[in-house]
Amino acid sequence: MAADEHLTTTVTLMESEAAEAPEAVRRLVAANQASFAVLAERLRANPPARIVTCARGSSDHAASYGKYLIETLIGIPVASAAPSVASVFAAPVTPGSALCIAISQSGRSPDLLATVRAHQQAGAHVVAFVNDETSPLAEMADTLIGLKAGPERSVAATKSYITALAAFVGLVAAWSQDEALTAALDTLPAQLEIARDLDWSDAVQAFRDATNLFVIGRGYSFGIAQEAALKFKETCGLHAEAFSAAEVRHGPMAIVGPGFPILAFATSDTAGDSVREAATEFASRGARICLADAKASGSLPGIPGHPAIEPILMVQSFYPMANALSLARGHDPDRPLYLKKVTETR
Structure with a gap:
């Protein structure tokens, strides 16, 4: 069988x-509407003085979006809480x-639990966005x-990442009454x-032989850029770094030259304009740009809508592309080297 076949x-x-993910989001919204x-x-009656998120990996990227x-x-x-403050240093809060929002697929990482416990003991109301509802985190949660x-x-x-993003939308939509x-x-x-079902195959060809790349977002799309960079590393064996379209214009832009690959996520708002400007500048240097653009002006198709929702749609389109890229580069996206599903960091 040929490789492409x-x-x-x-x-x-x-x-x-x-x-x-689409059906999972339907279940999430239906099950949690009352909550x-x-x-x-x-929260409207007693607004918290501070909000802390607690998560690692993809869940922490969802927290960036929520921020x-x-x-x-x-x-x-x-x-964003640093879990080692509680798990390693045992420092009190x-x-x-306060409101502590913990995000986790498994709800079982010891350092996550230690951090949530420390904030709860200091009086925080703990909200858990968790997939395993039998987990220790679920049992600890106030909500x-x-x-x-x-x-x-x-x-x-x-799908657990996408539902975590949707959970933040559900919370903020209800809280703000927007x-x-x-x-x-x-x-x-x-x-x-x-x-x-959008066709992002151009990105597979663009990144198939890459060794390094940048992923750029800003505002609502920055957490999606972080998630994409992680997926490139863990499923494709491809070194990728995520940057804000503002931050990339400082030191990182010095290494962008002819042929340098960049994936950019541009929403339809002013933050997306910043991403488009950075992409245009880098393209003028000969960089190889794959632009996912909600305004439909990029090489990768996007869907226009509410600017806060557009990045969720983009990451839904990104995952099939990352899967295809992983296979094209000779990797198994389901079994990344040296990794397991629950990371029990302490």
Whole structure:
């Protein structure tokens, strides 16, 4: 069997699980609508003085997305907890009015649990976005938001990442009472079905022989850029770094020259304009740009909509491409070297 024929006939767990995301989001929204409403009423009545997210890997990239969503639509600064502060240094958390949002597929990593426990003991209300609802994290939560992604057997997280993004949308839409965001969440599953089938094969050809690349986003799309960079590393054996379109213009831009590969995620808002400007500048130097653009002006098709929803659609399109790229480069996306599904860091 020829290599290209193998790519078209092999169905991996990563590919099939990513394809389940639209239905998983439907389950998430239906199952947690009441919980989002109760939590939102609590948060409006008693706004927390600080918000802390606790996660690692893909879940932490979902937290990056949530940070922008909360800060732009709610206005409360969000910080990412460093798990080693609790698990290694055993440092106490200063008491106060706080919201701790923990995001995890398994809900079992010891350092995550230690961090959540420290914040809870300091008075934080703990919200858990977790796929395994029998996990220790789920049991600890003051508010449990089950991700409803179903079993995820591939080491590379896909549908659980997308449902974590949708969980942040559900929380913020209810909290802010933003009608446009609420309507966008209602239509998200159907849009994900369209995004799942978009043709991103140009990126497979662009990155097939790459050794290094940049992934660029800004605002709502930055957490998606982080996730894409991780997937390139873990499933494709390809070194990739994620940058904000603003940050990449500092030191990192010095190494961008002819043929340098870049994947860029541009939303339809002003943050997306910044990504488009960076992509245009790098293209003028001869860099090889694959631009996913919600305004439909890039080489990779995108779907226009609410700017906060567009990156979720982009990552749905990205996963099949990453799966195909992994196979094209001779890797098994379901079994990355040296990795396992639950990382028990302490």
